[in-house]
Amino acid sequence: MIVVIGGGPAGFFAAITARTFRPETPVILLEKYNDVLRKVVISGGGRCNVTHDCHDPRELAKRYPRGGRELISGFHRFGPSDVANWFDDHHVPIKIEADGRMFPESDSSASIVEALLVSAQKIGVEVRKRCGVVGVQFNRDEGNFSVELDTGRNLECQQLLIATGGQTSGDGFGGLGMAADLGHGIQDPVPSLFTFKIQDSLLHDLAGVAVQEVAVKAVVPGLPKKGLLETGPLLVTHWGLSGPAVLRLSAWGARAMAEADYRFQLRIDWCPNLTHNDLGNLLTNWADDNGRKQVAQSPELGLPRRMWLALLQKFGIDRETKWAQFGKKNLARLVEKLKTTELEVTGKALNKEEFVTCGGVRLAEVDFKTMESRLVPGLFFAGEVLDIDGITGGFNFQSCWTTGFLAGKGMGE
Ligand SMILES: Cc1cc2nc3c(=O)[nH]c(=O)nc-3n(C[C@H](O)[C@H](O)[C@H](O)COP(=O)(O)OP(=O)(O)OC[C@H]3O[C@@H](n4cnc5c(N)ncnc54)[C@H](O)[C@@H]3O)c2cc1C
Known part of the structure; x- marks a missing residue:
């Protein structure tokens, strides 16, 4: 039997x-x-x-x-x-x-x-x-x-x-x-396939906003220094971040993240298909051509408007500044921040899917x-x-x- x-x-x-x-x-x-x-x-x-x-x-x-x-x-x-x-x-x-x-x-x-x-x-x-x-x-x-x-x-x-x-x-x-x-x-x-708890002003009021493609890196103690990297869609939830890129990170890093008590740093690249230089050139050209527009008016970076405005606020950039007055130094700083936004993960949450x-x-x-x-x-x-x-x-x-x-x-x- x-x-x-x-x-x-x-x-x-x-x-x-x-x-x-x-x-x-x-x-x-x-x-x-x-x-x-x-x-x-x-x-x-x-x-x-x-x-x-x-x-x-x-x-x-x-x-x-x-x-x-x-x-x-x-x-x-x-x-x-x-x-x-x-x-x-x-x-x-x-x-x-x-x-x-x-x-x-x-x-x-x-x-x-x-x-x-x-x-x-x-x-x-x-x-x-x-x-x-x-x-x-x-x-x-x-x-x-x-x-x-x-x-x-x-x-x-x-x-x-x-x-x-x-x-x-x-x-x-x-x-x-x-x-x-x-x-x-x-x-x-x-557990594997969980979402990340993040308490950061950037994500306040953004629950439900999805970004088509970002590169997300998890820097977790116990994992190689260069961190785990995944590219894909990102979704803001009521308590942090989810979406395919986050779920894949949670799977590959499941054990190390558990050992770190789900406390580690996340680095988001909002424009993974552009190098620093490409993004710098794109923003410079945009600023030249749209000098009279406010910074709130984003160039074509594929980011939802609400996310763009929230990012400007997090970076301490006044959204009413005109692109013409933005200046090279600010532009370089914006490129830097868009390529690496650091967020602290403080826990995990259940992915119901x-x-x-x-x-x-x-x-x-x-x-x-x-x-x-x-x-x-x-x-x-x-x-x-x-x-x-x-x-x-x-x-x-x-x-x-x-x-x-x-x-x-x-x-x-
Ligand atoms: C919400 C959700 C959605 C999912 N969607 C997908 C999907 O779309 N695609 C995909 O590939 N995967 C999906 N998964 C993962 C997938 O469901 C699991 O990997 C899969 O069900 C594992 O199958 P299993 O037969 O090994 O165990 P289970 O499906 O967990 O079945 C094990 C069974 O054993 C029984 N059992 C346990 N202990 C005892 C005992 N002592 N005596 C008798 N019986 C016992 C349990 O009651 C249970 O019925 C999903 C998981 C969840 C939670």
Whole structure:
């Protein structure tokens, strides 16, 4: 018998795959809550960003701050096009958006959930809800596992998959406790994909303002001096900054930022596509041609007007000054400030769109051909319980489908 702990995407995909390869073996999936696939339901704002249109395994691996290298061979065996084909075969056509993210054509996560539920039912996976696991033991002599349930009962099985997801809060007995009890090392779990708390006058009253492209650098103690750099859209929130550039920084710097207690310096370049010289020339020409206009009238820098005015105020520049009176010294200072605005991050806030766990079961102790433990024969892992996490864009589900497939096949063969 095969027991799968965790009714998330990794557990479901592994259970379905295991039955596909070994239809005669009973597969039982245990979920502690009343609902399965809860994160899939809310994912991608209810649309479920199932994967990403990136088909070169090495390129795909670069989207994973942790686990990318280990996943490369798995992506060759079950990559984004296999995911799209699988859902297509289960009556859920998948579309690609302009930025590469892939969603069900229905734009509804319900179709992904239904495909998994129907497939599991048809193939004979027994799903037991409200069935939490509170203990696991391995009997080395007999080569089997004893799984202790919160109902007070026990299950015996020859193969056990832990797919209990990420774990950063004290959410009861999770997969990390089980893995540790069975002898596995754990990378301490900390959050990834969070937004930055910043209390700076610049951002007052700007909540909701988005800037198309900035370069954001995080200078975090413990990271290389040159800092982490990401380019992309930026969004001002009620408590600080968010947007793709910030979320990517939070993923790459997750551990160092946690160690710095989320206190570090952020340096923003508001004009990443212009060098200091180019920006200087652009502003000089603008000042020459628009001498009578006020500084409040910004040149074409791609910044929303409210942000431009707030930046002038932060830099101590009177917005009513005419460009003709602005002077070379002020202009040089403005260039300097626009290329590097320093803000202090004082904490993190939850990104409601998507968040994951950095840390989990140590990857060196898992064989990535089958996802079987290198320490305990018959024990398998899949999904976010592993020390794997990706940036936003469908990469976190992709690692669940890939590791779920490998584990299911590993258990089934
Ligand atoms: C709001 C939000 C939106 C997201 N959107 C996207 C997106 O669009 N695209 C993307 O790629 N990623 C997205 N993610 C990330 C993605 O949802 C996760 O990476 C993914 O769900 C992990 O799957 P999993 O199967 O490993 O774990 P989970 O989905 O966390 O499932 C684990 C399951 O195990 C159960 N469990 C835990 N402990 C026990 C126990 N002791 N006994 C029995 N059962 C147990 C849990 O109740 C849970 O149901 C999003 C995350 C969030 C929070």
